[in-house]
Amino acid sequence: MEQLTIGFIGLGLIGGSIARSIKRADKNVRIMAYMRTRTSLEAALRDGTIDRILDRADDPALSECDIIYLCTPVEYIASYLETIRPLLKEGAVISDVGSTKTEVHRTVSRLGMEACFVGGHPMAGSEKTGYEHSNDHLLENAYYVITPTSSSPKALVDRIESVANMIGAIPIILDYQHHDEIVATISHLPHIIAASLVNLVRERDDEEQNMKNLAAGGFKDITRIASSSPIVWEQIAMTNTDNIVRVLEAYIASLNTTVDKLKSHTKGYIERMFTESREYRSSFTNSKKGSLDPDYSFSVDVRDELGAIAVISSILATAGINIRNIGINNSRDYEDGTMQISFYDKDSMDAAIELLLSFNYKLSL
Numbered sequence: 001m002e003q004l005t006i007g008f009i010g011l012g013l014i015g016g017s018i019a020r021s022i023k024r025a026d027k028n029v030r031i032m033a034y035m036r037t038r039t040s041l042e043a044a045l046r047d048g049t050i051d052r053i054l055d056r057a058d059d060p061a062l063s064e065c066d067i068i069y070l071c072t073p074v075e076y077i078a079s080y081l082e083t084i085r086p087l088l089k090e091g092a093v094i095s096d097v098g099s100t101k102t103e104v105h106r107t108v109s110r111l112g113m114e115a116c117f118v119g120g121h122p123m124a125g126s127e128k129t130g131y132e133h134s135n136d137h138l139l140e141n142a143y144y145v146i147t148p149t150s151s152s153p154k155a156l157v158d159r160i161e162s163v164a165n166m167i168g169a170i171p172i173i174l175d176y177q178h179h180d181e182i183v184a185t186i187s188h189l190p191h192i193i194a195a196s197l198v199n200l201v202r203e204r205d206d207e208e209q210n211m212k213n214l215a216a217g218g219f220k221d222i223t224r225i226a227s228s229s230p231i232v233w234e235q236i237a238m239t240n241t242d243n244i245v246r247v248l249e250a251y252i253a254s255l256n257t258t259v260d261k262l263k264s265h266t267k268g269y270i271e272r273m274f275t276e277s278r279e280y281r282s283s284f285t286n287s288k289k290g291s292l293d294p295d296y297s298f299s300v301d302v303r304d305e306l307g308a309i310a311v312i313s314s315i316l317a318t319a320g321i322n323i324r325n326i327g328i329n330n331s332r333d334y335e336d337g338t339m340q341i342s343f344y345d346k347d348s349m350d351a352a353i354e355l356l357l358s359f360n361y362k363l364s365l
Contacts, residue, residue: 006163007065008033009057009080011044014097014122015071016134019049021167024136032061040131062087067159069120070096073232074239078107081117088116093156095120099183100240101147101176108149118160119147119176121183122169129229137345140168147176184243189251191233192244194226224295296324296349297342301362308339315359316341321352 006022008015011033022029027048033041034054044050054061062068062084070077077096084094094117098104101119108117124142144164148157157173164171174182201219205211237244261269302308309326316323324342343349356363 003028004067005030005032005065007031007054007062007068008050008071009035009068009084010071011035011040011050011131011134012071013125013129013131013134013138015069016040016044016049016131017124017136017138018069018071018097018122018163018167019044020134020136021139022163023049025166032059032065034059035131037131044131057083058087060087063089065089066092067163068092068094070094070098073235074098074100074103075235077104081107081111081113085111085113091155092116093118093159095160097122098239099187100180100236102180103239105147105149105176114149114151115153116156117149118152118156119149120160120164121145121147121179122164124169137168139164142169144169144171145179146171146173147179148173149176180240180243181247184240185247188236188240188244189247191225191228192237192248193251194223195233198223198226221295295342296344296346297340298349298353299364300339300341300356301364302339312339312341312356312361315355316352319351319355321348321355323348323352 004026006019006029008019008031011019012035015033015035019031019033023031030052031050032052032054033044033050034057035041038053041050041053045053052061057080068084068088070080072080074096077098081094088094094113096104096119098119099121101121104119105117108114108119122139122142122144124139146157146160146164161171161173201211201215258269258273300312302312313323313326322344324344326339326341341352343352353363
């Protein structure tokens with residue numbers, strides 16, 4: 001990696017985090033970047049993340065790059081591919097970070113760029129956007145899906161994989177169409193379900209808003225992702241439509257089966273459904289990041305009394321632990337813990353757990 005030169009088109013949350021992680025791993029890697037927000041580029045230059053600001057997307061300096069990452073929304077990737085195509089030096093590779101791959105790969109094929117392109121999808125993120133929210137550990141232990149074309153040379157695939165390893169991610173090589181089928185099921189469908197469920201409550205609520213007032217705890221947990229960016233999810237839905245429709249239809253069919261079983265009072269059906277889902281979910285790993293934004297939170301068993309929040313907030317603040325949100329669980333069906341605390345990252349949550357346990361607080365993790 002000592003002589004590697006990398007260019008970034010787009011330096012927001014994902015692009016910025018990849019660049020920061022590369023610099024942390026190897027300061028000898030030379031990084032240049034272009035994006036429309038000049039202030040972000042200047043900040044990245046000041047903090048040492050990048051070594052050069054590119055004035056435009058077709059800056060001749062891109063011809064020096066061994067890797068060019070396109071870290072823009074999928075809808076803009078086609079135009080950038082056409083722009084940088086004439087600038088590629090021999091042996092260079094272009095990659096992207098889009099969460100859907102089929103449309104990108106079709107564009108690559110149309111432009112005759114299959115031999116110099118290797119797609120990618122780092123499966124980590126945040127509800128926050130922009131370079132200012134990027135960090136050098138966002139992709140640690142996160143799956144990084146790599147989607148070669150049918151003509152991608154092994155050396156170029158290996159180069160993208162080596163960078164993924166370098167920044168602490170977990171590379172997985174998949175066919176781009178299979179990738180889109182997978183994320184439609186494990187990411188896109190849950191987001192649509194969450195948004196639909198929240199809107200169902202909104203539409204069915206009474207004038208006193210009792211549903212809204214009682215919708216805490218578990219309901220808020222399973223619908224947390226409904227607060228995701230509407231613009232981003234419009235783009236995702238429009239670029240992975242066929243897969244999302246297929247999995248939505250399969251989900252609707254499974255719900256209809258459940259409706260029929262409930263109507264006929266089929267004994268044991270619900271028990272089997274929850275048994276099978278519990279067993280399968282228990283087999284999921286907890287050590288790696290998945291396709292959905294993680295929820296770094298836990299509950300604390302305390303008396304709901306004046307000063308309870310202030311005491312715990314003070315303990316955590318004194319230790320320099322940044323809290324994302326803290327509040328009382330007023331609706332706690334099927335849950336333990338009076339107080340719910342959430343954090344921005346796993347390290348903060350783990351530090352808080354250790355600290356509060358040392359103060360003999362009872363936690364529900």
